[in-house]
Amino acid sequence: MSTAGSKAPAGWVNPLLDGRDKRLPRIAGPCGVVIFGVTGDLSRKKLMPAMYDLANRGLLPPGFALVGFARRDWADENFAELVHDAVREHARTPFREEVWARLCEGVRFVPGSFDDDASFDDLASVVAELDQQRGTGGNHAFYLAIPPATFPVVLKQLSRTGLAAPAGDQWRRVVIEKPFGHDLRSARELNDIVNDVFPEESVFRIDHYLGKETVQNILALRFANQLYEPIWNSHYVDHVQITMAEDIGLAGRAGYYDGIGAARDVIQNHLLQLLALTAMEEPLSFSPGSLRGEKIKVLSATKLAEPLDETTARGQYSAGWQGGTKVDGVLEEPGFHDSTTETFAAITLNVDTRRWAGVPFFLRTGKRLGRRVTEVAVIFKRAPHLPFETTMTEELGQNALVIRIQPDEGVTIRFGSKVPGTAMEVRDVTMDFRYGTAFTESSPEAYERLLLDVLLGEPSLFPVNAEVELSWAILDPVLEHWAKCDRPEPYAAGTWGPPSADRMIAMAGRTWRRP
Amino acid sequence: MIVDLPSTTTSAVNHALIDMRERGGAVALGRVLTLVIVTDDSAQVEQSIEAANEASKEHPCRVLVVARGLKRAGTRLDAQIRVGGDAGASEVLVLRLYGPLADHGDSVLVPLLLPDCPVVAYWPGAAPGIPAQDPIGRLAQRRITDTAAANQPIKALESRRSSYTEGDTDLAWTRLTPWRALLAAALDLPPYEDVKTVTVSGAADNPSTDLLAGWLRSRLHVPVRRRTSPPGGGVSSAIMERRSGRVELVRPDGKVGTLRQPGQPDRRVPLRRRPVRDCLAEELRRLDPDEIYQAALQALTEVDGRNGRRGGSAKGSQPGATRDETRADQ
Numbered sequence: 001m002s003t004a005g006s007k008a009p010a011g012w013v014n015p016l017l018d019g020r021d022k023r024l025p026r027i028a029g030p031c032g033v034v035i036f037g038v039t040g041d042l043s044r045k046k047l048m049p050a051m052y053d054l055a056n057r058g059l060l061p062p063g064f065a066l067v068g069f070a071r072r073d074w075a076d077e078n079f080a081e082l083v084h085d086a087v088r089e090h091a092r093t094p095f096r097e098e099v100w101a102r103l104c105e106g107v108r109f110v111p112g113s114f115d116d117d118a119s120f121d122d123l124a125s126v127v128a129e130l131d132q133q134r135g136t137g138g139n140h141a142f143y144l145a146i147p148p149a150t151f152p153v154v155l156k157q158l159s160r161t162g163l164a165a166p167a168g169d170q171w172r173r174v175v176i177e178k179p180f181g182h183d184l185r186s187a188r189e190l191n192d193i194v195n196d197v198f199p200e201e202s203v204f205r206i207d208h209y210l211g212k213e214t215v216q217n218i219l220a221l222r223f224a225n226q227l228y229e230p231i232w233n234s235h236y237v238d239h240v241q242i243t244m245a246e247d248i249g250l251a252g253r254a255g256y257y258d259g260i261g262a263a264r265d266v267i268q269n270h271l272l273q274l275l276a277l278t279a280m281e282e283p284l285s286f287s288p289g290s291l292r293g294e295k296i297k298v299l300s301a302t303k304l305a306e307p308l309d310e311t312t313a314r315g316q317y318s319a320g321w322q323g324g325t326k327v328d329g330v331l332e333e334p335g336f337h338d339s340t341t342e343t344f345a346a347i348t349l350n351v352d353t354r355r356w357a358g359v360p361f362f363l364r365t366g367k368r369l370g371r372r373v374t375e376v377a378v379i380f381k382r383a384p385h386l387p388f389e390t391t392m393t394e395e396l397g398q399n400a401l402v403i404r405i406q407p408d409e410g411v412t413i414r415f416g417s418k419v420p421g422t423a424m425e426v427r428d429v430t431m432d433f434r435y436g437t438a439f440t441e442s443s444p445e446a447y448e449r450l451l452l453d454v455l456l457g458e459p460s461l462f463p464v465n466a467e468v469e470l471s472w473a474i475l476d477p478v479l480e481h482w483a484k485c486d487r488p489e490p491y492a493a494g495t496w497g498p499p500s501a502d503r504m505i506a507m508a509g510r511t512w513r514r515p
Numbered sequence: 516m517i518v519d520l521p522s523t524t525t526s527a528v529n530h531a532l533i534d535m536r537e538r539g540g541a542v543a544l545g546r547v548l549t550l551v552i553v554t555d556d557s558a559q560v561e562q563s564i565e566a567a568n569e570a571s572k573e574h575p576c577r578v579l580v581v582a583r584g585l586k587r588a589g590t591r592l593d594a595q596i597r598v599g600g601d602a603g604a605s606e607v608l609v610l611r612l613y614g615p616l617a618d619h620g621d622s623v624l625v626p627l628l629l630p631d632c633p634v635v636a637y638w639p640g641a642a643p644g645i646p647a648q649d650p651i652g653r654l655a656q657r658r659i660t661d662t663a664a665a666n667q668p669i670k671a672l673e674s675r676r677s678s679y680t681e682g683d684t685d686l687a688w689t690r691l692t693p694w695r696a697l698l699a700a701a702l703d704l705p706p707y708e709d710v711k712t713v714t715v716s717g718a719a720d721n722p723s724t725d726l727l728a729g730w731l732r733s734r735l736h737v738p739v740r741r742r743t744s745p746p747g748g749g750v751s752s753a754i755m756e757r758r759s760g761r762v763e764l765v766r767p768d769g770k771v772g773t774l775r776q777p778g779q780p781d782r783r784v785p786l787r788r789r790p791v792r793d794c795l796a797e798e799l800r801r802l803d804p805d806e807i808y809q810a811a812l813q814a815l816t817e818v819d820g821r822n823g824r825r826g827g828s829a830k831g832s833q834p835g836a837t838r839d840e841t842r843a844d845q
C-alpha cells in the first residue's frame with residue numbers, strides 16, 4: 001500500500017505503512033483537480049459535494065487545490081461561493097467550518113472559453129502557481145464535465161499549454177464522462193482524440209454505476225461466498241434479467257437525448273457493465289489488470305440473439321398517469337415531436353461460454369416506467385422433479401436471486417415455502433438482505449469513491465478503451481437495425497414498457513419480472 | 516419507541532423484544548453485532564447511548580447498556596427497550612443492575628446477545644484492570660477501552676500495555692488515525708530518506724501522545740522522545756528528523772494542523788479532535804486483532820522521556836506481553 005502519484009526508488013518502503021494497518025485510510029498524494037464545465041449540474045450536484053465529503057473524511061491531501069474553468073466573469077470568491085452553496089446543499093457529510101476553510105484556501109477560478117488561447121495560458125499559470133503555493137506537486141486531474149463535442153478543443157488546449165504533459169514523477173490525468181461516442185466508430189475516434197493527448201493509463205472514464213457499493217458487492221457476493229458460485233451457471237440458471245428503470249421523463253434534457261436514446265445512454269455502459277460483472281469468470285486477483293481482463297473476456301463472448309426483430313424491442317412513452325400525476329408524452333417535449341429516438345430499449349444477449357451456454361440475458365431500460373429501480377435478477381430453473389402434486393405447487397414460481405442496485409440496495413432471494421395449514425401447499429417467499437440495515441446508512445457516494453480513485457491512480461473501477469469499444473460492437477447491429485425500422489412503439493407512461501417488449505421475452509418462453 | 520420494564524428478567528425482556536417486532540414492525544434482523552456498553556448508573560449512560568446510536572448508522576447493532584447501580588440495594592434488574600427513532604439504526608436495551616447482581620452483568624447479557632454475531636464490549640469510563648479477563652470482557656471478541664477517560668490516563672495505558680490480549684483496543688489509539696495517516700502520507704513523498712529521530716509532544720496526561728510515540732518507535736526503530744506541552748490540547752506535534760530536514764505536523768490549537776516539509780509549502784489540514792462517535796464507528800469497522808496497536812503499546816517502554824523515564828531502561832515487560840526486540844538506540 002502506498003500513496004499513489006509518487007514514484008519511490010526501488011526498494012524503498014514507507015516504514016509507517018503496513019498492510020495489517022487497516023485503519024489507515026489511503027490519502028491521495030499532493031494534487032489538484034481542474035473542472036471544466038464547473039457551473040453544470042454534474043459539477044454542482046456530484047463533484048463538488050464529493051470533494052468536500054472526501055475532505056471531511058480526511059482523504060484529500062493537505063494542500064489540495066480545486067480549479068474551476070468556465071465562461072463567467074468571476075473572481076475566485078464568486079466561484080468559492082458556488083462551491084460553498086453546492087456543498088451546503090448536496091454534501092453527504094455534515095458541514096464543518098474548519099474543513100471548508102481549508103478546502104476554500106485551494107479554490108481558484110479561471111474565466112474563459114475553450115477556444116481562447118489566453119484563458120488556457122491563464123489556467124496553466126494558475127496551475128503552476130498552485131504547485132508553488134499549495135504544493136500540489138505538479139499532479140493534476142482534468143475533469144471534463146462538458147459535452148464530448150468540446151473534448152477535442154479542450155484537449156488540444158491542454159496539450160498546447162503543456163498542461164497534459166507531466167514532468168518527472170508528476171502525473172496528469174483526464175476524467176471523462178459518458179457518452180463515450182455514439183457507436184463503435186465514433187467511440188474509436190473519441191478514444192483516439194483523447195489518447196492523442198493522454199496515454200490510456202491516464203484516462204479515467206467515469207461510469208458512476210461502478211462506484212456504487214452494491215455493484216462492487218456483486219463481486220463479493222459471487223467470489224467471497226461458497227454458496228452461489230456452484231449454481232452460477234447454465235445448469236441452474238434459466239435466464240438473467242437486468243433492468244434499469246427510471247420514473248422521470250426527459251424533463252428538459254430532450255436536446256441532449258434526441259438522437260441518443262435509451263440503448264446508447266444506458267445499455268451500452270451501465271447495463272453491459274452489470275452484465276460483465278454478473279457473468280464474468282473469477283479473476284485471478286482483484287488487481288485492475290485481472291479484473292479488466294475478465295470483463296473484456298466476457299464482453300468478447302457476448303453476442304446479440306438473432307433475429308433482431310424478435311429479440312429486441314424499443315418504445316417511446318406517451319402521455320399517461322404516472323404515480324398520481326398526469327405526464328406528457330415524449331413527443332410533446334419541445335423539439336422532440338417527430339423524433340424516432342427511443343425512450344425504452346430491450347435487447348437479448350447470449351454469452352457464448354461453457355458457463356452460460358443457452359442462458360439468455362435480457363437487458364431493458366426506459367424512462368417513465370413504473371418506478372425507479374435498477375436490479376440484476378438471476379432466475380433459476382425449476383426443480384427438475386417435484387414430488388408434489390401440481391395443485392400443491394401452483395403458486396410456486398422459479399427461484400430467483402435479485403441484486404438490487406438502487407434504490408434500497410440489497411439482495412433478495414425468492415424461494416418456495418410451505419403455506420401454514422394442514423394441506424401441503426408451496427408458495428413463493430422472499431428472504432431479504434438490505435444494505436441499509438446490515439451496514440452503512442452512510443456509505444460513500446459513487447462519485448466520492450471514483451474521484452478518490454482518480455487521485456490515487458487506482459484504475460479498477462474505470463472501464464478501459466477495450467471495454468467501451470466491445471460494448472459498442474455488441475450494440476451497433478441493434479442500432480443499425482432500428483435505424484431501418486419504423487417509429488418506436490408507444491407505451492403509456494407509468495407502465496413497464498411497450499407490448500413488443502413482452503412479446504420479445506415471451507418468444508423466448510419467459511416473462512419479465514415486475515421489479 | 517421506549518418501553519420500560521421495571522424489576523424484570525431477561526426472558527421477559529426477550530419476550531418484549533419479539534412482541535415489539537411483531538406489533539410495531541420494528542425489525543431487529545440484519546444487525547451485524549452486539550455492542551455491550553458497561554457504565555455506572557450516571558449521565559454517562561445517555562452520552563454513551565448517543566455515541567452508539569450515531570455509530571450504529573454505520574454498523575446497525577444491538578446495544579446492551581449495562582449500568583451498574585447501587586450495590587447495597589436489593590437485587591433488581593430494570594430494563595428499558597428503545598427501538599425506532601429513539602435508537603438510531605440500532606435497538607438499545609438499557610439494563611440497570613442493582614445489589615449483588617451488579618457484579619454479575621455477564622449473566623444478564625448471555626441470553627440477550629445476538630446469535631452468531633460478534634460481541635464488542637466498550638467501557639466509556641473506568642475499565643477493568645485486565646479487560647480480557649473481566650467477566651463481560653470474556654464474552655466479547657473485541658474490547659474497547661478509553662484510557663483518556665480514566666482517572667489516571669497514563670497509568671491506565673500502562674495497565675493496557677502489560678495486559679494486552681488480542682482483541683483489545685483503546686480510543687486513545689483510535690483518535691490517532693488521522694495523525695498517523697498524515698505522517699505516513701508525508702513520508703510517501705520525495706526525498707525518500709530514513710528518519711533519524713522523532714519527537715512527539717502532547718499534554719502530560721494524554722495517552723494518545725504516548726501511543727503516537729510508541730507507534731513511531733515500533734515502525735521506525737529510531738530514538739523517539741516524548742515531550743510535554745501545556746495541558747488540554749491532546750497531541751500537539753510530531754516531528755521526524757531526516758537528513759534533508761524536519762517533517763513536522765503541528766497542531767497548536769487542537770483544530771487545524773500544519774504540515775511542514777523541506778522544499779514544500781506549508782500545508783494546513785483540518786485535524787480536529789475526534790468525537791467519541793467517530794472513534795466508535797471506526798472501532799466497529801474491524802473486529803480482528805490490531806497488531807499495529809499491539810506493537811505501539813509494546814514500544815511504549817522504548818520511548819524516551821515518558822514520565823521522566825529513559826527509554827530502554829524502563830520497567831521490563833510483564834507477563835502476557837511480548838516485547839519487541841530492540842533494534843536501535845545506536
